[in-house]
Amino acid sequence: MNDTSHISLTPLLKWDSFEVNCKYNLQLDTSENFTTPLIDTSGIDTIQYQIRGSLLKSRTNYYWRVAAVDSNSVSAWSNVYKFTTGLFPVLITPAENATINTDTETTFIWKDMNFASGFRIQISLDSLFSITFIDRDNITATQMQFPINTFKTDSTYYWRVLAHLGSNDSSDWSTPWKFKDTTIISGIEQDKNITLTKFGICQNYPNPFNPSTNIKFDIPKELNVKITVYNILGKEVAIILNKELRTGSYEVNFDANNLASGIYFYRIQAGDFISVKKMILIK
Numbered sequence: 001m002n003d004t005s006h007i008s009l010t011p012l013l014k015w016d017s018f019e020v021n022c023k024y025n026l027q028l029d030t031s032e033n034f035t036t037p038l039i040d041t042s043g044i045d046t047i048q049y050q051i052r053g054s055l056l057k058s059r060t061n062y063y064w065r066v067a068a069v070d071s072n073s074v075s076a077w078s079n080v081y082k083f084t085t086g087l088f089p090v091l092i093t094p095a096e097n098a099t100i101n102t103d104t105e106t107t108f109i110w111k112d113m114n115f116a117s118g119f120r121i122q123i124s125l126d127s128l129f130s131i132t133f134i135d136r137d138n139i140t141a142t143q144m145q146f147p148i149n150t151f152k153t154d155s156t157y158y159w160r161v162l163a164h165l166g167s168n169d170s171s172d173w174s175t176p177w178k179f180k181d182t183t184i185i186s187g188i189e190q191d192k193n194i195t196l197t198k199f200g201i202c203q204n205y206p207n208p209f210n211p212s213t214n215i216k217f218d219i220p221k222e223l224n225v226k227i228t229v230y231n232i233l234g235k236e237v238a239i240i241l242n243k244e245l246r247t248g249s250y251e252v253n254f255d256a257n258n259l260a261s262g263i264y265f266y267r268i269q270a271g272d273f274i275s276v277k278k279m280i281l282i283k
Contacts, residue, residue, distance in 0.1 A: 152244055
């Protein structure tokens with residue numbers, strides 16, 4: 001589209017195909033007269049051109065045009081198109097289309113900006129940010145850390161950052177990047193083909209065991225599930241699981257290789273549901 005604004009500093013320029021087997025020349029400049037083009041390239045064999053690096057500047061008007069070239073001639077230049085770059089923070093991590101593991105803390109990082117007095121970060125489940133999942137303002141650092149299990153497994157999120165420039169001005173929002181929590185919990189399997197109406201947890205098997213055993217449990221609705229192991233004295237010795245899970249029947253493997261032989265208890269808590277069972281480790 002022509003005369004668009006808030007464009008990134010690394011835009012992808014596209015145009016319609018002129019004819020089969022032709023190539024293209026492209027010019028880009030801050031002047032629509034193209035007296036000293038910033039980009040003046042030829043032999044482009046696609047109908048798009050990716051601008052990279054730090055060539056463009058923020059809040060600046062740019063003009064560009066293309067011409068078709070075949071083996072015999074060069075066409076006239078196309079109509080001149082204009083766009084205006086925005087001013088916004090550059091995101092670093094999580095990268096675009098990244099996958100994260102929220103069994104650990106998740107850190108969002110972006111580049112600092114000249115004259116920035118603070119930043120605002122938004123995270124949403126939709127790319128239009130009609131409803132924000134997280135909205136934190138007046139961040140003085142260039143990063144923000146969120147605790148484990150902040151994000152739901154198999155969910156896609158979008159994030160963006162805005163900079164405050166003094167007391168009366170702010171940057172544009174950065175181009176949103178999306179990421180997905182695809183956390184894989186070691187040793188856990190889900191059966192999605194079962195319709196559940198109540199909580200349940202089975203006796204571990206095998207029992208006695210050495211050094212690992214399996215625990216099955218059912219949850220009828222989406223909840224955070226925590227399974228903790230205690231020794232005979234009631235001391236916590238392991239956390240098998242601490243994760244928000246969807247409705248389903250699950251089986252988790254517990255490896256007690258670092259524990260001594262003895263009697264242990266495993267406790268599951270999912271919302272108001274709590275259950276404790278005994279297991280025996282024999283080495």
